[in-house]
Amino acid sequence: MSQPASVSRRSALTMLGGSVAASLIAPHATSAQEAWPTRQVRYVNGFPAGGATDTLSRILCQKMSDISGQSFIVENKGGAGGVLGADAIAKSAPDGYTVGLGGIASNVLAIGSYAKLPYDPVGDFSFIGGMWQLPNILTARKDLPFSTIQELLAACKKEPRKYTYASAGFGTTLHLSGEMMNSMAGIEVVHIPYKGAGPALTDLLGGRVDLLFDNLPGSLPSVRAGQIKPLAVTATARIPELPDVPAMAEVLPGYAVTSWAAMVGPANIKADVVAQINGLTAKALADPALKTRYSDLGATPWPASSAEIRVFRDSEEKRLLPIMKAAGVKPE
Numbered sequence: 001m002s003q004p005a006s007v008s009r010r011s012a013l014t015m016l017g018g019s020v021a022a023s024l025i026a027p028h029a030t031s032a033q034e035a036w037p038t039r040q041v042r043y044v045n046g047f048p049a050g051g052a053t054d055t056l057s058r059i060l061c062q063k064m065s066d067i068s069g070q071s072f073i074v075e076n077k078g079g080a081g082g083v084l085g086a087d088a089i090a091k092s093a094p095d096g097y098t099v100g101l102g103g104i105a106s107n108v109l110a111i112g113s114y115a116k117l118p119y120d121p122v123g124d125f126s127f128i129g130g131m132w133q134l135p136n137i138l139t140a141r142k143d144l145p146f147s148t149i150q151e152l153l154a155a156c157k158k159e160p161r162k163y164t165y166a167s168a169g170f171g172t173t174l175h176l177s178g179e180m181m182n183s184m185a186g187i188e189v190v191h192i193p194y195k196g197a198g199p200a201l202t203d204l205l206g207g208r209v210d211l212l213f214d215n216l217p218g219s220l221p222s223v224r225a226g227q228i229k230p231l232a233v234t235a236t237a238r239i240p241e242l243p244d245v246p247a248m249a250e251v252l253p254g255y256a257v258t259s260w261a262a263m264v265g266p267a268n269i270k271a272d273v274v275a276q277i278n279g280l281t282a283k284a285l286a287d288p289a290l291k292t293r294y295s296d297l298g299a300t301p302w303p304a305s306s307a308e309i310r311v312f313r314d315s316e317e318k319r320l321l322p323i324m325k326a327a328g329v330k331p332e
Helices: 002-016 018-032 052-068 080-090 104-113 149-158 173-185 197-205 216-224 271-285 288-296 306-326
Strands: 041-045 072-076 098-103 125-141 164-167 190-193 211-215 228-233 258-266
Touching (some): 041 052, 052 072, 052 197, 052 211, 052 288, 080 098, 080 104, 080 125, 080 258, 098 125, 104 173, 104 258, 104 306, 125 173, 125 197, 125 271, 125 306, 149 173, 164 173, 164 197, 173 190, 173 211, 173 306, 197 211, 211 216, 216 228, 258 271, 271 288, 271 306
Parallel strands (some): 041 072, 041 098, 164 190, 164 211
Antiparallel strands (some): 098 258, 125 228, 125 258
């Protein structure tokens, strides 16, 4: 950046003459080169500690801290399917020192889930870059009398509203996953929303709910430990982490739900700061150790530009809101 700045300064001095022009131009040149981050960064996650978004966020924030030399502190602000956390981000100072978890839940599905939101899902945010994509998984408590998705659907058709499914909250991809299953299979499994996937998993393990739709990283350790039964994944096909677990589309053709997360900040963060945050995020996502940890959890690093995230968000709104309506999700 120093070469273009110096060229610009010499040109301006030539045209305007001497020290007066230099005194006018120098402050702007200095501002344009201001570094980020120079102090601690606050990262807001709209879901409680212990869930998949928390785990993946902390892995990413630690890597960003390692690279930048500045602390990235994760603040969990759970509730309303990520809406409370997103609202906290939207109402923060646009200086680049408050960023956090955005994406499919708070910036897309919330539009079709809540009659009135405390923020504009598009206009109140700076969309900085991509973070990860991952499938969801449907699991059952260990003592339920069925072990396959086919057996579950048959049992639910025989006894409507007998069984319950937990999710990380109303308006999340996990809620949508359950309602799409209900709609496409013609069954009625009762939705029990929680303030995050961590508490929902705890109640599944404790036998207080029958089923759970969760982001794959949140439930994968419990599946591998044999504590809960995996019934299906929401990807379009089976996944390498659980090759013996069918995709929901195998029994419900056309079924597919993918969770995705974006780094966002409040609206009006300066473009050069957005570019620096994006660059640091992409560098962290390219780290081999991070890639390995994400892969172990069933998540895929997803670096993307600010412009790409905006276009993708718009396309997801057009795609998913009609699906939500068809699945019976009504704004509260």
